[in-house]
Amino acid sequence: MDIRFSDExxxxxxxxxxxxxxxxxxQAVRAAMATERGHDPKLWQRMAQELGLAGLVVPENxxxxxxxxIEALVAFEEMGRVLVCAPALASHFAAxxxxxxxxxxxxxxxxxxxxxxxxxxxxxxxxxxxxxxxxIVSNEARRExxxxxxxxxxxxxxxxxxxxRLLLVARVPDGLGLFLVEGEATGLTRKALPxxxxxxxxxxxxxxxxxxxxxxxxxxRPGLERALQLTIAALVAEQTGGAARCLEIATDYAKSRxxxxxPIGSFQAIKHHCADLLVxxxxxxxxxxHASFVxxxxxxxxxxxxxxAKAWCSEAYFEVAxxxxxxxxxxxxxxxxxxxxxxxxAKSSEVLFGSPARHREQIGERLGL
Amino acid sequence: xxxSKRTIGEAELRxxxxxxxxxxxxxxxxxxxxxxxxxxxxxxxxxxxxxxxGLGLSPGMQSIVDDEIAxxxxxxxxxxxxxxxxIGMGAxxxxxxxxxxYKQQLLPRIFTGExxxxxxxxxxxxxxxxxxxxxxAVRDGDDWIVNGQKVWxxxxxxxxxxxxxxxxxxxxxKHDGLSYFLLDMKSPGVDVRPLYQITGDAEFNEVxxxxxxxxxxxxxxxxxxxxxxxxTTLMNxxxxxxxxxxxxxxxxxxxxxxxxxxxxxxxxxADGRSAAEIAVLRDAVVRLxxxxxxxGITNQRTKSAMRAGxxxxxxxxxxxxxxxxxxxxxxxxxELIGSDALVYxxxxxxxxxxxxxxxxxxENAKHDFLRARAxxxxxxxxxxxxxxxxxxxxxxxxxxxxxxxxxxKDIPRG
Numbered sequence: 066m067d068i069r070f071s072d073e074x075x076x077x078x079x080x081x082x083x084x085x086x087x088x089x090x091x092q093a094v095r096a097a098m099a100t101e102r103g104h105d106p107k108l109w110q111r112m113a114q115e116l117g118l119a120g121l122v123v124p125e126n127x128x129x130x131x132x133x134x135i136e137a138l139v140a141f142e143e144m145g146r147v148l149v150c151a152p153a154l155a156s157h158f159a160a161x162x163x164x165x166x167x168x169x170x171x172x173x174x175x176x177x178x179x180x181x182x183x184x185x186x187x188x189x190x191x192x193x194x195x196x197x198x199x200x201i202v203s204n205e206a207r208r209e210x211x212x213x214x215x216x217x218x219x220x221x222x223x224x225x226x227x228x229x230r231l232l233l234v235a236r237v238p239d240g241l242g243l244f245l246v247e248g249e250a251t252g253l254t255r256k257a258l259p260x261x262x263x264x265x266x267x268x269x270x271x272x273x274x275x276x277x278x279x280x281x282x283x284x285x286r287p288g289l290e291r292a293l294q295l296t297i298a299a300l301v302a303e304q305t306g307g308a309a310r311c312l313e314i315a316t317d318y319a320k321s322r323x324x325x326x327x328p329i330g331s332f333q334a335i336k337h338h339c340a341d342l343l344v345x346x347x348x349x350x351x352x353x354x355h356a357s358f359v360x361x362x363x364x365x366x367x368x369x370x371x372x373x374a375k376a377w378c379s380e381a382y383f384e385v386a387x388x389x390x391x392x393x394x395x396x397x398x399x400x401x402x403x404x405x406x407x408x409x410x411a412k413s414s415e416v417l418f419g420s421p422a423r424h425r426e427q428i429g430e431r432l433g434l
Numbered sequence: 435x436x437x438s439k440r441t442i443g444e445a446e447l448r449x450x451x452x453x454x455x456x457x458x459x460x461x462x463x464x465x466x467x468x469x470x471x472x473x474x475x476x477x478x479x480x481x482x483x484x485x486x487x488g489l490g491l492s493p494g495m496q497s498i499v500d501d502e503i504a505x506x507x508x509x510x511x512x513x514x515x516x517x518x519x520x521i522g523m524g525a526x527x528x529x530x531x532x533x534x535x536y537k538q539q540l541l542p543r544i545f546t547g548e549x550x551x552x553x554x555x556x557x558x559x560x561x562x563x564x565x566x567x568x569x570x571a572v573r574d575g576d577d578w579i580v581n582g583q584k585v586w587x588x589x590x591x592x593x594x595x596x597x598x599x600x601x602x603x604x605x606x607x608k609h610d611g612l613s614y615f616l617l618d619m620k621s622p623g624v625d626v627r628p629l630y631q632i633t634g635d636a637e638f639n640e641v642x643x644x645x646x647x648x649x650x651x652x653x654x655x656x657x658x659x660x661x662x663x664x665x666t667t668l669m670n671x672x673x674x675x676x677x678x679x680x681x682x683x684x685x686x687x688x689x690x691x692x693x694x695x696x697x698x699x700x701x702x703x704a705d706g707r708s709a710a711e712i713a714v715l716r717d718a719v720v721r722l723x724x725x726x727x728x729x730g731i732t733n734q735r736t737k738s739a740m741r742a743g744x745x746x747x748x749x750x751x752x753x754x755x756x757x758x759x760x761x762x763x764x765x766x767x768x769e770l771i772g773s774d775a776l777v778y779x780x781x782x783x784x785x786x787x788x789x790x791x792x793x794x795x796x797e798n799a800k801h802d803f804l805r806a807r808a809x810x811x812x813x814x815x816x817x818x819x820x821x822x823x824x825x826x827x828x829x830x831x832x833x834x835x836x837x838x839x840x841x842x843k844d845i846p847r848g
Binding site: 066067068069312316319320327328330331332333335336337339340341343344347348350351352354355373376377422425426428429432433434 | 690699716719723724727728732734738739751755819820821823830831
């Protein structure tokens with residue numbers, strides 16, 4: 066498999082980078098993260114309508130950008146660089162889940178609003194125990210005649226506090242079901258969790274006999290697994306973009322900060338750290354690009370590629386973000402300097418969708434170890 | 435040839451390989467005959483010019499030639515096995531800097547393996563700082579007389595030719611006083627001795643040069659230009675050591691095999707190891723396996739991106755990762771073996787590296803563990819690689835140089 070970006074991909078990258086550097090600079094990020102919502106809905110609208118970032122993989126006949134995993138990779142890498150406060154990952158997960166699970170009518174009903182950025186959707190599949198595997202979902206859906214009722218707690222739901230449409234995963238007799246709940250449904254209470262990462266909001270949902278509509282037929286597990294893999298592929302791209310940016314920031318600082326009469330980057334104690342970070346970032350690129358190219362081409366095993374990428378990129382992003390603080394010395398530890406924003410994003414995205422240890426365990430199983 | 439500017443596509447290149455095979459087939463003729471014919475067809479180094487074993491194509495297209503030969507022949511000759519240093523490093527240096535008659539004389543014999551080549555750069559007092567070397571070449575009429583000691587010369591005991599770096603002017607700063615020579619290893623005064631290493635094997639040699647006479651036309655480049663010529667050689671070395679690029683067939687393969695034999699699913703079973711201990715070991719194995727897979731993908735990306743020209747510092751990423759990773763892999767291998775890692779079945783008889791007998795997987799694991807210590811030293815230490823990455827790829831400033839603009843003879847040594 067040849068990992069190479071086309072001219073169109075590079076053009077997409079330039080367009081998104083230009084837009085985000087104008088619209089999502091540090092000041093904008095800090096302003097958005099201080100709001101209750103956690104993002105600027107006007108900016109999100111523009112990201113959706115001008116760049117197609119809300120419906121990257123939504124087909125064009127449903128108003129989306131009609132793109133695939135490689136374009137999503139490029140987009141998330143760019144969004145990760147600037148820590149844009151936007152419900153992009155939630156939207157991507159929801160669109161992938163609907164595409165993989167829903168029938169034609171539901172797709173037509175749900176996808177255009179998502180793609181337009183006018184109807185924010187998110188997927189909730191983690192229960193109170195906080196495990197990310199679809200094999201251990203404990204919340205159960207109750208059948209009531211033709212409709213369904215949901216009870217229980219769903220945690221760590223991306224932008225769940227403000228989503229217009231919630232897609233809840235619950236057990237049904239024939240496996241897993243995907244259930245649509247409106248944001249203002251009776252019996253639903255939701256609260257934003259005070260996050261470690263201020264640039265991406267997570268919420269907790271509590272359902273008490275909430276009426277829900279089931280999306281799709283039959284066991285939704287295989288479709289949801291694929292949607293989850295594609296979402297993790299986007300997340301590792303985001304991690305890669307963030308780490309690459311941290312390395313640039315650290316390197317720039319090492320060139321311009323003088324101590325003992327020399328730029329600190331001329332000391333091997335600093336420059337060797339930077340070289341090691343460069344290696345980590347290069348391997349992140351390999352891992353993240355590989356996962357999305359496998360998803361796009363169907364060559365190779367997507368599950369393995371995603372586990373491997375999530376395990377590596379999570380730890381590498383944290384390493385780079387943490388070392389960025391160390392290279393900056395005292396200034397890196399201050400609130401006013403943005404290094405902590407990356408550190409918090411790195412740690413939270415390491416935990417999100419399963420720890421590196423869990424992903425390694427799954428690779429071990431696949432290798433028969 | 436007059437059509438040298440015309441581009442040759444993949445299909446035409448494959449046709450040329452089939453024409454070569456029709457004339458000389460590796461399953462039918464001996465190695466020298468076949469490789470000589472491959473050279474004459476311009477299929478030895480396709481990125482070299484026509485008439486010198488090449489067709490003026492991009493280096494990436496060599497894989498098409500190798501691929502097409504492998505498709506039609508059972509006998510495959512590997513450059514690395516025939517004459518790694520000569521083919522990988524000697525030839526590009528000769529091609530770039532040698533006089534015409536030396537190109538014609540040396541290039542085909544390098545490719546056939548009739549002449550094995552070695553490199554005489556490092557010295558006991560000049561390792562990472564190879565430009566500080568002390569071997570002296572002094573003019574004697576048209577010739578040069580060389581005295582000094584070289585070290586870490588692999589395959590010198592079988593070599594016909596050496597790439598020799600020596601000091602021709604000690605009054606100049608260190609980089610400016612060097613010259614690069616082609617040395618005939620049969621010259622009087624060349625004394626090659628095995629250098630036994632940590633494993634007891636001798637893969638390398640020490641080479642003592644006592645009043646060795648070299649004709650004046652065997653300087654590559656000009657007198658005093660030796661460092662520039664050496665850079666060409668060294669940049670090609672990093673590529674030669676880059677490693678496997680097929681995911682799934684990388685460095686971790688032997689570790690996975692060792693797990694299957696020594697791990698809880700192997701014949702020993704848990705062997706008294708607790709479930710927690712096994713879980714820890716399994717996680718460590720997978721961690722290194724992932725890194726190994728990512729190294730393979732990184733090498734593929736580098737190849738995809740590298741369209742033409744001499745390799746740049748990107749090779750340093752692969753070199754650094756491979757060295758450090760292989761050390762970690764072989765260390766973990768010993769941990770999988772457990773208490774029996776205390777035993778070294780083969781002992782340490784001092785012998786030439788190529789003379790060792792077949793070893794079991796376990797014996798290999800122990801040998802590899804020791805041999806891997808050199809990975810982060812040979813071909814550029816990991817510390818030097820980090821300098822290269824930081825300075826050339828990230829643009830960080832260099833260390834202040836205390837030996838810059840100082841005559842070599844006045845630089846402190848020890």
